[in-house]
Amino acid sequence: MPSQSARGLFAVLVMPLLFAASCHGGKILVFPLDGSHWINMKVVIEELHARGHSIDVIRASDSWYIKEESPFYTPITIPQDLSLENFFVLHLEKAMKAQREGASWFAHLQLMRKVMTILSQAHAVKCAMLARILDDKSLVQNLFEAKYDLVLTDPAFATGVVLAKYLKLPMVLNVRWITSGDGQSAIAPSPLSYVPVPGSGLTDNMSFTERLKNMLFYSFIVFQERFMVGPSYSAICDKYIEGGCDVVSLIQEADIWLFRSDFVFDFPRPTMPNVVYIGGFQCKPAQPLSPDLEAFVESAGEHGVIIMTLGTLVKALPDDVAEEIASVFAKMPQKVIWRHIGQRPSTLGNNTLIVDWMPQKDLLGHPQTKVFVAHGGTNGVQEAIYYGVPVLGIPLFFDQFDNLLRLQERGAGKILKLADISGHSFERGLNEVLQDSYRHNIQKLSRLHRDQPISPLEHAVFWIEYVMRHKGAAHLRTEAYRMPWYAYHSVDILVTLLAAVMVFLLSTVLMFRCLCCRGKRLSKAKQH
Structure with missing residues (x-):
């Protein structure tokens, strides 16, 4: 029979191995956005890697931030014809010149038009990259066979959203912006009376004139989504997604929204149960300087x-x-x-x-x-x-x-x-x-x-692992994204009620007219 010390040594050496074997490390496919957005995504990736998860990252061949080699993830490099960095640097130079020269309102409108064109081209470049992925049968087969637990993506460019739909995987968004506008406005009620539209330069306390301005900026975003950005994604959806799809609806289908803001920074507004606020999650105590x-x-x-x-x-x-x-x-x-x-x-x-x-x-x-x-x-x-x-x-x-x-x-x-x-x-x-x-x-x-019970980064990782454990979080989503706009806003109900009232009023008027006419005929008959 083994001695007490032998049993103790066995426990020290073997039990940690058994515990490690019982831990489940998930497989995550990440479709990020380059630039400063990648800085945020990288923080989450490193924390997920530290917790034992395996991570694959889809990157463009000309990426200027997302490295080909990393100890935290395995890259999947996709050719891309045009550099998005050039798009934004060109816009920035023009924007600075226009601001500095005090350009006329017409010049600013021209600049806005160019911005929309640049953004439209950038979305088209990303959609072309996604098409390369979906046309590569070997790569698509590998993505299916990898048996990922979820897709983690930034929906400012919605290519990762479309890929998650194609692979039929749960989806977590690392988000502040979607293809056009603020992410919260796509999922939660956003009254224009006190929820300022991005770019409007307004607060949550608006005068009549400011509310009018807010409405105009909202119209601008709707136009941008429908006519400048949407067509690129509609073409991808029609070609690769059975039955087609609407990119905003796909974004709304996400299981969890890790929203890079909080209400210390943002103005109070309605929200939804699957929105997790992680503002400042990239922050940590300062390290000593050189x-x-x-x-x-x-x-x-x-x-x-x-x-x-x-x-x-x-x-x-x-x-x-x-x-x-x-x-x-x-x-x-x-x-x-x-x-x-x-x-x-x-x-x-x-x-x-x-x-x-x-x-x-x-x-x-x-x-x-x-x-x-x-x-x-x-x-x-x-x-x-x-x-x-x-x-x-x-x-x-x-x-x-x-x-x-x-x-x-x-x-x-x-x-x-x-x-x-x-x-x-x-x-x-x-x-x-x-x-x-x-x-x-x-x-x-x-x-x-x-002053929070847990750090925003811990909060983010908890909800990513929550989706992995439960194969999604459908119980936190409303059915709003499945509803056409007229049903969401109850326009069909209002029209039906209005029609019923009109029918009732017309019937009442016709009945009274009939009674009046009949009374007149009876009166004439008696006189004769």
Whole structure:
């Protein structure tokens, strides 16, 4: 009979192996979106990998963020003819030029038309990539045989949504935007009286004129979906999905929406049971800076540090803007760390450090950082909230103005339009955001954001694994996505009731007319 020590050794060596064997690691197919969206998706992928899940990632051959090799996932590389990065860089350059030159309203309309054209082309490129996948019989067979538990995708481009439908797999969305507009508006009631449409630059407290503007922007989004974006997906659906499909309805079929926002950041609005708010899930405690960067930051003393970056797509601001900004920085008592790629401004001061890249989150989490000069991307704004750093925002395109507006409304940031930047306006804006009230307000938002029972990332992973365990989450979906628009809005009921009332009123009128006519005939008969 084995000794007590032998039994103990057996338990120590064998039991962990038995436990590990009993754990189920799922198989997940990820169809992400490149650029800053990939930064978010990568955070989720790394956490899923750490929990023992196997992950395959579909990537374009010309991807500029999604690497061919990774310890966290297995890539499935698909040829793509045109680089989407070029689409957006071209748009950004035109948008900055139009803003800076103070173009007329007609020029801005022309710019909006070009933006819609660029987005339409980008969706067409992605649909062509999906067609290559579905036309590759060997690849499709491998995807079926892999027996994935679910598809995790970003529906700003809906190619992953269509693929999930084709493979008949449960679907989880890592989402803020869908093919056109805000994701929540596609799934939850969104009264235009107090839910601002993206791009409108409005809050949830609107006057009559602003509500009218909100309605017009909503019409613009509907037009974009129906005529600029929808046709590319309709062609794919008609060819590959039995019975065809509508891409918005496919998006609405998703089991879980991991929504990259929360109500510390966003305005209150109706929501649905399968929407999980994970705003700021990419944030984590700041790590120590490199020795040279730490020395520069600490040398600022009591005045602290200003950091500035305008995102990955912005290589450089217009030269005149860069010169104005550099001259203001040179006069500030703070030290400045500025991510600037381009010609070095001649007005640059000794207090300003120019870098090609910066550890943004670690700098925001440093106690010496006083102000964040940013373009207003979702990631940067949520990181500013998490770390409690007020923002001077210079919105350039897409959702950036709306993101910054939410901070400005709460007294935690200030918007400075590119067209309005001068040495005087930029200096005034910086000094305003350096005031204690801005830091107090952003730190209040930070406390609210952090006061959660579990972290947003843990929340996200729980619901992904929930869908894997239960083969979907159909019980959390409403039937709204199956209903035609007239049934959803009860137009058919209203028309039926209106018709019934009209029939009743007409019948009553006809009856009275008949009675009146009969009475007249009887009266005449008596007179004769």
